[in-house]
Amino acid sequence: MNLKNAIALVTGGGSGLGEATVREFSAVGAKTVILDLPASPGAKVAESLGANALFVEADVASGDQVTEAVAKAVAKFGTINVVVNCAGIGRAMRTVTKEGPHTLDLFSKVIAVNLIGTFNVIRVAAAQMAKNQPGPDGERGVIVNTASVAAFDGQIGQAAYSASKGGVVAMTLPIARDLASLGIRVCTIAPGTFETPMLAGLSEPSRKALAAQIPFPQRLGRPSEYAALARHIVENEMLNGETIRLDGALRMAPR
Template structure:
């Protein structure tokens, strides 16, 4: 699928990895629909990009909220043929600590947003995509989800985050096998340490130290590099049913 033919729904599209994807799509001739709870930032980004973008305030874990956003996307651009799921949250808590036992509520919240929210968007977007006219390759759509290296080497305190991202990675194959019948591809990107708002509050010294954990290049990943990979996935029809690590060869240590 050519980027210029893309109408991409991007969750978490107002900042970080999602914003980079939105900009990449718009700059390469496609259309981007920004789904995010950050209303002010999402509106600003859509206004900056003009007619190539639309912002819809969306809670990915709520069925009605996502359905409304997808309906608005179709009304604005005629259809949707791409989804990039970047919305996510994290929590750093040990199961047992001096503060007590890990709260069930915080664990559930991470699962709700990162895993259930991803599936919610996938299922509702896939339903829309089945009505698309297939292109010359028989494609009706492509879905790109975001896992994490924490899905494979979760650190101490990442039980909730690792569980949620492990679930996203594990969904890749069954989703791709099922949706293949409709000409819809499903891929997952598992980033390493990236320069996103999650790290923005850290001192520069700490950010540099984190970046040096990556073998090469020894720095934090750039959101634009995530967007570049997403663009390659969109354009290469043979990429399907796979989890791609985008991590500079990092393998996370226990802590």
């Protein structure tokens, strides 16, 4: 799909990987919809991009809020051609600690945002994409999800996070098959350790220690590199039903 004049909705688009994707897509002529929480910098990002960007407030885990956000996007731009799911949270807790078992509320929250939230946006946006006029090869839309290498190499304390991201990986192929007859492609990116708000609070020695674990290039990933891959997935019609690791050959140790 050609991104020029396409309408792209990016969840978590106010910062990190999402913001980088919004700016990458905008630079090649896409109109962008930034879906993020009210307290996010999403409104400022949209303002910086001008009339071809829109900020919509929503919690991805809320069916009503996402439905309303998609409706606002369609009211502004007419349709949705591309979705990139970047919204997510990271929480760590061992299954059993000195204080007792892993709290169920924390586990449920991570699953609700990272897994259910991703599916929630997919289902609502895909229903809108199905109404699009097909392109030359019958394509109506493209969906790009965000998992993590933790889906495969979960570390100590990452039971909830790994489960949520593993779920995103596991549903990629069946959803791609579900939506194939509608001309909608679905892929997932599984990033390694990237320079995102989740890592912003770490000390410089901690950041260097993380970078040292990556075979090559031996540094943290840049959000622009994630955005470049998301753009390529949108533009390459043969990419469908696949999860792509973007990690510099990183395989996470237990801790």
